[in-house]
Amino acid sequence: MQYELFNTEQFTFFSLGSGSSGNCYYLGNSKYGILIDAGIGPRIIKKRLAEHGVDMSTIWGVIITHDHYDHIRSVGYLGEKQNIPVYATEAVHRAISRTPLVRQKLNGSVRMIKKWIPFKIEDLKITAFPVPHDSMENVGYFIEFGNQKLMLATDIGVITDDIRSFMLKANHLVIESNYDEDMLVNGSYPHHLKDRITNGTGHLSNKETAQFLAKNYSAKLKNIWLCHLSGDNNHPQIAYDTVASELASSGVKVGEEVKLSVFGRNVLSEKTIL
Numbered sequence: 001m002q003y004e005l006f007n008t009e010q011f012t013f014f015s016l017g018s019g020s021s022g023n024c025y026y027l028g029n030s031k032y033g034i035l036i037d038a039g040i041g042p043r044i045i046k047k048r049l050a051e052h053g054v055d056m057s058t059i060w061g062v063i064i065t066h067d068h069y070d071h072i073r074s075v076g077y078l079g080e081k082q083n084i085p086v087y088a089t090e091a092v093h094r095a096i097s098r099t100p101l102v103r104q105k106l107n108g109s110v111r112m113i114k115k116w117i118p119f120k121i122e123d124l125k126i127t128a129f130p131v132p133h134d135s136m137e138n139v140g141y142f143i144e145f146g147n148q149k150l151m152l153a154t155d156i157g158v159i160t161d162d163i164r165s166f167m168l169k170a171n172h173l174v175i176e177s178n179y180d181e182d183m184l185v186n187g188s189y190p191h192h193l194k195d196r197i198t199n200g201t202g203h204l205s206n207k208e209t210a211q212f213l214a215k216n217y218s219a220k221l222k223n224i225w226l227c228h229l230s231g232d233n234n235h236p237q238i239a240y241d242t243v244a245s246e247l248a249s250s251g252v253k254v255g256e257e258v259k260l261s262v263f264g265r266n267v268l269s270e271k272t273i274l
Contacts, residue, residue, distance in 0.1 A: 009123075011145055011274045013172065016040060016048040018227045019265035023071050025174065026052075027143065027150065032060045032122055036141060036152055038074040040266070042081075045074060048268040056082060061111075061121040064088040065131070065154060066138035067095035076104025087111040087119070089128065095136035115139060129166060132157040134201040142166045148274055149220075150174070154228045157201040159212050168218050172274060175213070177226035177243065177262075178203035179233040187233050203228070206239045210246035217252050223272060226262045236262040 009029035016024040022040035026033055026049065033054060038045065046056050062078050064086065065071055075096060079086040086109045088096070093110055096102055113119050118127045123146070128139040133155040140153035140163065151170040153163050167173060184194060184205075197203050204212075213224065226239050240262050244254045254260050263269050 011148070012052070012271045013150065013223075013274055014052060014271040015225070015227070015263040015269040016045060017266050017268075018263035019229055019231060020070050021231070021266045022073060023065075023154065023228065024074075025152065026054065027124070027145075028054065028058065029123075032058050034121055034124065035059055035062045035078070037065055037071040037154075038062050038078055039068075039070040040073060042074045042077040045078075051268055052271050059084055062086045063113075063121075063126060063128075063141060064092055064096075065140065065152075066133060066135035067092050067099065068135050068155070069099070069101050071155075072096055072099075072102060076102045076106060079106045079109030080104050083109065085109055085111045085121075087113050087121075087126075089113055089115060089137055089139060091137035092135075092139075127166075129162045130160070131155065131163065132160060132201055134196065140166070142169070148172065150274070152227075156204045157199070159204070159208065164212075164216055167212075167216055169220070170218075171220055172223040172225075173221060174225045174227050174263075175209060176204045176228045177206050177209040177234070177239045178228050179205050179230045180235070180238050180242070181205045181207055183235075183238075184230075184233040189232070197233075203230075206234065206242035207246075210243040213243060214246040214250040214252070217247065217250065217258075219257070221258050223274075224258055224260045225269075226260070229262065229265060231265055236264060 017040045023037045025036040125144040127142045150172040152174040
């Protein structure tokens with residue numbers, strides 16, 4: 001299937017919240033936008049969108065990565081109260097329908113998507129691809145608009161060839177940098193939880209993310225945002241320094257060739273014009 005992308009509008013991107021306290025990201029222009037995940041409360045979503053001049057009526061779709069509560073908290077409200085289409089794979093929709101944590105069940109707002117098969121929301125061409133995580137199913141998203149490409153991959157157990165392939169095409173990258181290895185090892189988490197985080201279906205460490213980015217950096221890449229930082233086993237400065245140091249050691253000039261940023265937990269980020 002062929003798609004023609006005619007967008008001439010400037011798009012902006014920002015985080016409304018990132019981490020186990022709730023994940024939600026915005027991509028849009030002056031006419032419309034989408035949310036990627038909806039893991040924070042609806043009032044907070046409205047408030048934070050408004051702080052960047054975005055009205056809820058301009059949200060034309062919500063795309064969901066996976067069924068954990070910190071990614072789906074408000075899907076029922078957005079889908080059934082605000083009549084916003086909710087896009088997810090069949091497995092993720094099935095998991096959302098079964099969880100008692102989402103009280104407003106999705107009905108008319110359900111939009112089924114399939115991995116590898118692109119779909120469109122206005123000018124956005126969106127492709128879901130598999131990401132390893134201990135949810136019912138988890139996907140990353142590769143979003144094309146105009147001549148730009150954004151990839152988002154969060155809650156990653158291990159880097160895969162699919163993640164690497166899409167990253168090499170991206171101009172803008174949102175990627176998990178969940179924990180500092182020393183903080184996790186020496187922290188208070190019980191052994192089973194530490195194992196869950198590190199066993200290949202949990203999360204990526206700062207070091208793993210840094211090494212992946214340094215090894216696969218492409219000159220196409222203009223923005224890197226580190227997301228889903230742990231509140232107990234990480235710190236924004238540690239995540240930033242780990243990735244920046246690894247990139248610098250491979251010859252990448254952070255701040256000149258690529259902008260590196262860290263999304264905070266439960267806070268609105270600055271908006272970036274793409």
